[in-house]
Amino acid sequence: MVAVSAVILTGCAAAPTSGAENFPQREVRFVLPYSAGGPSDLGARALMDCFEQRFGESWVVENQAGGAGAPAMVDVATAGPNGYLLGLGTQSTLVTTPTLEESVGYTDGDFTYLGQPMAIPSLIMVRPDSPFRTIDDLLAAVRATPETVSVGTSGAQTSFSMALRELSGRGTVFNTVPFEGTSEANAALLGGTVDARWDAAGRDTLALVDAGRMRPLATGSEERLTFLPEVPTLAEHGITDLIDTTTYYAMIGPRDLDPRIVERLRAELPGCVADPGYRNAVGAPYAVHTAPDVLTDRLEAFGRRLREVVAGG
Template sequence: MRRSRICATVLVLALAAAGCANSDPTAGADEYPADEIRMVVTYAAGGPTDLGGRAVARHMEEKYGVPVVAENVEGASGGIGTAEVANSKPDGYTIAMTTASAVSRVPLIEDVGYTFEDLTPIGTVTVGPGMVYVPAGSPYQSGEDLFAAAKANPDTITVGTPGAQSPQHVELVRMKELYGVSFRIVPFEGESPAMTGLIGGNVDAVFGSNAQVSLAQVDEGKARVVAVGAAERLEYVPDAPTLVELGFPELTFGNSTFILAAPAETPAEIVASLESALQEALADPETVKVLGEERVAPEFIGSEELSGQMRAEVDQIGPILQKLFA
């Protein structure tokens, strides 16, 4: 009897030890990756987040020799998919292709089940300056025309955005608050659906980014860019003035940064591996061709630098967001 009790005790301790080992997020870091990686794309298929994520996933598959499966989990301006990743096991096998806004701004606006602290930025994939589009046949020939009409006729001109908590949506709310220019804002679940709405005549304008899906409409003569949210004019749309030039000096936050992120407490070795894989992907001409050369930052922005940038933005714009969306 005594021997049976001792054996039972040893077995329980052994199982407990095994359980602790399996719950350790650093377990297996040296062999990473040994299994399929799931990349949660937090916006709709066909948009810039989706196209960018799938391009990076293909390169990672080649590097790692394991499947990297991109899956669209859209909603709440990227918040639903980002929450899924934030609350997943921090072992590097579930990562997010999302936006800096979804990680840092959205949790400040509404309860989405995570905070900025629940995720670890891996690196920047692309940077998209905000751009205001109108259909080719729009009566608004310029940004001046569009904003003057909105000021004269509040809440009548419709403007689509990539989401209700997207940087572009927030800037339109701030435009009303600071300058009395009021649009009827129509949030979509991503930029691709927003541009479809624009070309289909469902909205008068779209405040999006320089996503290829959007610029393609310009190249095809179906849309025009009448303003940009960048600090300076963009050489590929040189005739489009900045919002600052148009009399909105404080509207400098309407730009999209697309990033890879992992759950907080993901082992540093795994974050470093994913960061390196992303950097290699962004140096690959085929990946850059899909992403769009104008969207890839000249210098790679890795985990530490990106985390610092996002933290600084949270500190700067956080109080503004909480006031606007209280």
């Protein structure tokens, strides 16, 4: 796998493209590996509205769900250097999918990373009537009778499933049940198909928590969440040094994206993340801008840890 950090300067090394100074001069396509209507889609549309206001022309979101995100990522990786096809990915689509499925047609080194517009921490949740009142209750049950406690995730290749796999290697063996997405995982927990759920603490999940339909036991973040300060971290209960389960979103272009376009996009992204319309669309706690170098460091660290988890079985 190509190191992510290697592409941080790639956009700056590409040959200039004719018309870059006046970019854009026509519609810009923004490809998402997600279905329409979800939190990522709503956030992307608000982000494109902001870019449209700042740059002019139309910035159009295209949803390409399925294939573990690979079709959408291939489209971005193979786009021309003129900036008219960009996209949004996460460590799952950018790192996990090409690491576990080498035939997908791209690696994490095939992109120019423009910055992070959003990040969503993770939560471990149960139903309100669950016998597991605390994360310690859940861990004790798993350790007493391995594989008897089922935990749903939003996909087999998500960081949540990888973290559960890592815990299994340490002797805390859950019965991991991956679903096709967040809505399916939510339904499984609410319907009693699984005992718990580990997933992103997005707005849809928080709505269920606020309504009293799910009860959070712990967060996978390093620190307690500002919007759920009463929920402890896993580290507070002895679970440390796991693969990172915060979902980091990356605005991306092809590897050889014109350096002048790269510079302009990177310069405008922080302002759009701070834009009230965008923050309202994604939820203020999730509108977190991170510079490209910090983002690529995180993705590279995630990739190293992922390979360790996979190698460990």
